[in-house]
Amino acid sequence: MELRSILATDCGSTTTKAILIEKVDGEFRLKVRGEAPTTVEAPFEDVTKGVLNAVMEVEELAGRKLLDGNTIITPLNGDTGVDIYISTSSAGGGLQMMVAGVVKSMTGESAERAALGAGSIVMDVLASNDGRKPHEKITRIRQLRPDMILLSGGIDGGTTKHVVELAEILAAANPKPRLGQNYKLPIIYAGNNKATDKIQDTLGNIADLDITENIRPVLEQENLKPSRDKIHDLFMEHVMQQAPGYKKLMSWTDAPIMPTPGAVGALIEMVAEKENISVVGVDIGGATTDIFSVFQNQFNRTVSANLGMSYSICNVFAEAGLENVLRWVPFDIDDKELTNRIGNKMIRPTTVPQSLEELVIEQAIAREALRLSFIQHKEFAVNLKGVQKERTISDAFEQSESGESLVDMMELDLLVGSGGVLSHAPRREQSARMLIDSFLPEGITQLAVDSIFMMPQLGVMANIEKEELAEDARTAALEVFEKDCLIRLGTCIAPSGDAKQNSTVLTAQLTMPDGNTESHTIQFGDLVMIEAPYEPIKAKLTPGKGMDIGAGKNEIIESTIYGGVVGIIFDGRGRPLNISTDSEQRISDLSKWSKALNEYPKLKV
Amino acid sequence: MAHAYTPGLKVLHETKIDKERRLPLKGEVVVEKGTSVNPDDIVAKTDLPGNVQMVNVANILNIDAQDINEVMDVNEGDTVTKGQQIAETKGLFGLFKSNVESPVDGTLEVISDTTGQVVLREPPIPVEIDAYMRGTIKDVLPEEGVIIESDGVFIQGIFGIGGESRGNIVVATQNREGEITEEMITSEHTGKILVGGSFISLKAYKKAIQMQVAGVVVGGFNYFDLEDILGYTLGVAITGSEELATSLIITEGYGKIRMGQRTFDLLKEHSGKFASINGATQIRAGVIRPEIVISLAKEELKGDSKDVDASEGIREGSLVRVIRAPHFGRIGKVVELTPELRQMESETMVRIAIIEIDGKNVEIPRSNLEMVETD
Numbered sequence: 001m002e003l004r005s006i007l008a009t010d011c012g013s014t015t016t017k018a019i020l021i022e023k024v025d026g027e028f029r030l031k032v033r034g035e036a037p038t039t040v041e042a043p044f045e046d047v048t049k050g051v052l053n054a055v056m057e058v059e060e061l062a063g064r065k066l067l068d069g070n071t072i073i074t075p076l077n078g079d080t081g082v083d084i085y086i087s088t089s090s091a092g093g094g095l096q097m098m099v100a101g102v103v104k105s106m107t108g109e110s111a112e113r114a115a116l117g118a119g120s121i122v123m124d125v126l127a128s129n130d131g132r133k134p135h136e137k138i139t140r141i142r143q144l145r146p147d148m149i150l151l152s153g154g155i156d157g158g159t160t161k162h163v164v165e166l167a168e169i170l171a172a173a174n175p176k177p178r179l180g181q182n183y184k185l186p187i188i189y190a191g192n193n194k195a196t197d198k199i200q201d202t203l204g205n206i207a208d209l210d211i212t213e214n215i216r217p218v219l220e221q222e223n224l225k226p227s228r229d230k231i232h233d234l235f236m237e238h239v240m241q242q243a244p245g246y247k248k249l250m251s252w253t254d255a256p257i258m259p260t261p262g263a264v265g266a267l268i269e270m271v272a273e274k275e276n277i278s279v280v281g282v283d284i285g286g287a288t289t290d291i292f293s294v295f296q297n298q299f300n301r302t303v304s305a306n307l308g309m310s311y312s313i314c315n316v317f318a319e320a321g322l323e324n325v326l327r328w329v330p331f332d333i334d335d336k337e338l339t340n341r342i343g344n345k346m347i348r349p350t351t352v353p354q355s356l357e358e359l360v361i362e363q364a365i366a367r368e369a370l371r372l373s374f375i376q377h378k379e380f381a382v383n384l385k386g387v388q389k390e391r392t393i394s395d396a397f398e399q400s401e402s403g404e405s406l407v408d409m410m411e412l413d414l415l416v417g418s419g420g421v422l423s424h425a426p427r428r429e430q431s432a433r434m435l436i437d438s439f440l441p442e443g444i445t446q447l448a449v450d451s452i453f454m455m456p457q458l459g460v461m462a463n464i465e466k467e468e469l470a471e472d473a474r475t476a477a478l479e480v481f482e483k484d485c486l487i488r489l490g491t492c493i494a495p496s497g498d499a500k501q502n503s504t505v506l507t508a509q510l511t512m513p514d515g516n517t518e519s520h521t522i523q524f525g526d527l528v529m530i531e532a533p534y535e536p537i538k539a540k541l542t543p544g545k546g547m548d549i550g551a552g553k554n555e556i557i558e559s560t561i562y563g564g565v566v567g568i569i570f571d572g573r574g575r576p577l578n579i580s581t582d583s584e585q586r587i588s589d590l591s592k593w594s595k596a597l598n599e600y601p602k603l604k605v
Numbered sequence: 606m607a608h609a610y611t612p613g614l615k616v617l618h619e620t621k622i623d624k625e626r627r628l629p630l631k632g633e634v635v636v637e638k639g640t641s642v643n644p645d646d647i648v649a650k651t652d653l654p655g656n657v658q659m660v661n662v663a664n665i666l667n668i669d670a671q672d673i674n675e676v677m678d679v680n681e682g683d684t685v686t687k688g689q690q691i692a693e694t695k696g697l698f699g700l701f702k703s704n705v706e707s708p709v710d711g712t713l714e715v716i717s718d719t720t721g722q723v724v725l726r727e728p729p730i731p732v733e734i735d736a737y738m739r740g741t742i743k744d745v746l747p748e749e750g751v752i753i754e755s756d757g758v759f760i761q762g763i764f765g766i767g768g769e770s771r772g773n774i775v776v777a778t779q780n781r782e783g784e785i786t787e788e789m790i791t792s793e794h795t796g797k798i799l800v801g802g803s804f805i806s807l808k809a810y811k812k813a814i815q816m817q818v819a820g821v822v823v824g825g826f827n828y829f830d831l832e833d834i835l836g837y838t839l840g841v842a843i844t845g846s847e848e849l850a851t852s853l854i855i856t857e858g859y860g861k862i863r864m865g866q867r868t869f870d871l872l873k874e875h876s877g878k879f880a881s882i883n884g885a886t887q888i889r890a891g892v893i894r895p896e897i898v899i900s901l902a903k904e905e906l907k908g909d910s911k912d913v914d915a916s917e918g919i920r921e922g923s924l925v926r927v928i929r930a931p932h933f934g935r936i937g938k939v940v941e942l943t944p945e946l947r948q949m950e951s952e953t954m955v956r957i958a959i960i961e962i963d964g965k966n967v968e969i970p971r972s973n974l975e976m977v978e979t980d
Contacts, residue, residue, distance in 0.1 A: 013889075134657070134658070134659035135656055135657055135658055135659070138656070138657045139656070160719065161670065161719060161720050161721075164717070164719040164720050165720040165722065168659070168715065168717055168720060168722065168724065169659070171715070171724075172657040172659065172714070172715070172724045172726075173657070174654065176630075198719050202717075287841070287889065306840055306841055311841055311842070311888055311889055312840060312841045314828070314838070314839060314840050314841070314842075315838075315840025315841055317838075317840075318838035318839075318840045319840070336827065336829060337860075339827075339828050339829045339859075340827060340828050340829070340858075340859040340860040341859075341930065342828070343828030343858075343859035344828075344858045344859050344860070344928075344929070344933070345929075346841070346842050346888065347763050347764045347842055347858060347859075347886075347888055348763070348858070348928045348929065348975070349888060350972050351928055351929040351970075351972055351973045352929075352949075352953055352955055352970050352972050352973060353929075353949075353951045353953060354929060354930070354931065354949045354950065354951060354953070354969065354970055354973060355930060355931055355949075355950050355951060356950050356951045356952075358929070358930060358951065359951035359952075359953065424953075426951060426952035426953050426954070427952065601952060
């Protein structure tokens with residue numbers, strides 16, 4: 001079947017978003033989008049109502065019929081209906097899991113990676129060596145009531161004792177699922193294959209046990225895919241069955257419903273693979289911040305469960321500290337007044353900043369939420385721990401260990417932001433500044449934002465397994481991602497290193513798309529923006545003394561870079577970025593940087 | 606007709622209140638449909654499974670896990686008492702024996718010859734659920750709980766701490782602008798629900814706790830003072846399980862904000878009456894707001910409540926509250942809901958409402974408005 005028209009929805013905890021993608025002149029493009037409040041909770045308690053409302057808006061905007069009463073018309077017939085309908089979901093709190101492994105930093109971490117990669121929220125990681133006594137673990141399991149548990153531990157053929165011990169703890173706790181009182185909790189076992197029978201004996205009666213391949217068959221290798229697939233299967237079979245209206249929704253879709261973050265991750269992985277680049281994607285929401293990365297072809301996802309811009313805004317404040325938030329605010333403000341204001345945003349999470357001052361404060365907090373989430377991500381996205389490495393004499397001097405972070409900011413090619421505060425900032429320059437200040441990219445990095453957060457829908461589209469649809473759907477996902485989803489902000493060029501004030505950190509010679517050449521000299525402490533479209537620009541970049549632009553200290557780079565709606569941003573503030581602790585100096589620096597990027601209208605304070 | 610969707614807090618002078626009282630696990634419902642109940646009456650009970658202790662017998666006795674059954678004195682399912690010997694080695698020629706004693710009273714649940722450990726379960730923990738408010742059992746959810754129905758006053762706050770509490774209402778301030786101060790709180794207020802106007806300071810709230818006041822209902826409190834009470838910085842607004850002698854409900858927000866006229870008048874009208882309050886708040890999808898319930902007897906009902914259809918959202922003429930700066934806390938009337946997007950000072954493009962505050966028309970983003978739901 002040739003795909004011509006695709007309808008996709010993402011059922012979020014507050015809003016259901018629908019997009020219509022159609023093939024126009026041989027290429028797939030986003031036609032329209034619609035949204036409506038999600039209807040999982042009382043009084044509606046049926047997710048499909050919100051879906052139908054969102055589709056109705058799409059129908060109106062597209063000016064053609066997609067619904068026949070309460071049914072989505074498939075396949076496309078003339079001007080009516082669509083070829084396929086697909087959906088993702090994070091409504092009702094998403095997929096909440098607990099994972100267990102024998103050694104916290106080894107199988108525990110692998111299990112956590114598998115669960116996060118599948119798009120779940122990891123409520124806790126149990127491990128034999130996590131320092132808690134058995135009865136403390138049992139109490140914790142009982143309190144949490146997860147949707148699902150992933151149990152791992154041991155390499156294949158290794159000792160079985162520890163993983164069976166964990167199973168005994170689970171059995172003693174006899175955990176109940178979060179939703180529905182009348183079904184058994186799904187537990188996936190992905191540990192030592194020698195222990196399978198014992199695990200079956202221990203857990204078979206109390207849980208709906210599913211056994212899959214070991215997540216860590218040997219120390220040197222992680223095997224996450226079977227567990228991730230199993231999590232998706234059980235998410236559909238069990239968890240979704242309990243959520244209001246999902247049975248009906250599942251009968252409508254042409255591919256399994258994916259957890260929203262799982263779909264976003266799948267898309268980012270695919271883009272990185274296709275372009276052969278390193279990517280960091282971030283989605284900053286009201287309650288949580290998700291970060292996805294692909295470095296050295298390895299995918300990682302983390303969820304910072306309590307770092308967000310509304311429901312958990314006070315937690316950002318608590319974790320970052322007042323000083324760290326205030327260092328991004330270019331005016332003086334009373335501390336107590338500020339904390340009450342932020343508290344009020346937490347208890348009235350749907351409000352928007354009306355005054356400029358409120359916007360500046362919100363974007364200051366966003367920088368800290370992003371920075372803290374990225375720290376957590378860097379700590380998690382690491383090489384496998386516990387792996388014995390053969391070392392040469394030179395390695396021994398370098399002291400490189402297993403468990404090193406994969407995240408290398410100099411290697412990063414593309415940084416994509418999404419979520420209200422980034423996607424809907426009044427000026428794109430503000431989004432660019434927030435991304436640069438919190439992630440501190442080094443060398444040459446392209447910046448983009450997801451225009452209307454359609455990465456979830458594109459992710460599920462790219463993962464359709466039906467053979468007759470898979471290729472077309474994948475093409476559609478990539479074409480729409482490139483043309484309609486991403487808004488290219490531009491490129492950040494940031495020499496790494498420390499220099500003296502007013503010394504030159506970079507000289508750039510650019511051959512612009514129109515053939516004109518330009519030369520720019522960047523001083524330490526400067527932020528400079530030049531307007532340039534998203535077209536190839538030839539660049540010769542000469543770092544200042546002791547600075548590195550990607551090829552090593554003092555090494556010149558010749559490359560092709562791209563502008564965007566913001567342009568090319570030269571960040572001469574050095575890495576790491578130091579912001580003055582002197583209030584006057586700080587306000588002067590912040591104002592200078594804001595002005596350079598035309599970030600805010602004139603601030604009246 | 607244009608309308609917006611932000612639901613507001615309920616301030617209802619006479620309404621039907623349904624309250625679900627549900628057990629954490631299945632158990633027994635001890636009342637029948639139609640029964641009249643008082644707040645302290647038990648409506649359902651259950652036994653939570655006892656705590657579990659795991660003892661690694663094989664490690665203690667220094668034997669292989671697979672030999673554990675040879676040393677056990679008790680079998681799976683047997684009752685044990687604290688200090689009772691549960692396992693013993695044979696020793697050498699009957700000498701140098703080592704043993705293991707049960708650390709708890711309970712039942713031996715599992716003996717594992719893979720790990721060498723035994724699982725001991727302590728006796729079940731009884732849990733009872735009371736009625737919380739005066740009313741009638743409207744429905745029984747078999748083995749799970751009940752739904753209680755009552756007629757009366759129902760007021761929602763914006764944020765609270767501390768769980769369920771109850772007592773007679775005492776209005777402490779003259780008007781809704783007044784503050785509850787430390788000096789106002791005396792031993793006369795023990796077990797009472799204290800209502801104030803705009804604010805309670807940390808010192809005054811601590812005094813209320815010291816005086817075992819059942820609850821405080823007030824317009825505002827400082828966010829940064831919560832840390833002193835809770836012992837941690839409140840990062841997300843999910844509360845209710847704090848062990849506090851005095852539950853706190855704020856009706857407007859953080860800072861000093863006078864209590865809504867209607868809320869204050871209603872509480873004043875019912876001064877001296879018995880109220881059930883709950884500070885539990887959850888600001889996430891599936892929002893839970895703190896509440897004040899005053900059950901009224903039949904003869905106290907006026908029968909003049911009007912149905913409020915909040916699902917219609919904000920309309921022209923609706924009474925609304927501004928919930929973000931500037932104009933935070935002010936109440937006004939919607940004059941016009943313009944359909945097109947308008948640019949704010951922050952340059953954010955939003956749908957706005959024009960509202961009248963103190964005779965002046967101001968533009969406010971619709972998402973910064975909350976319906977004032979009154980009957």
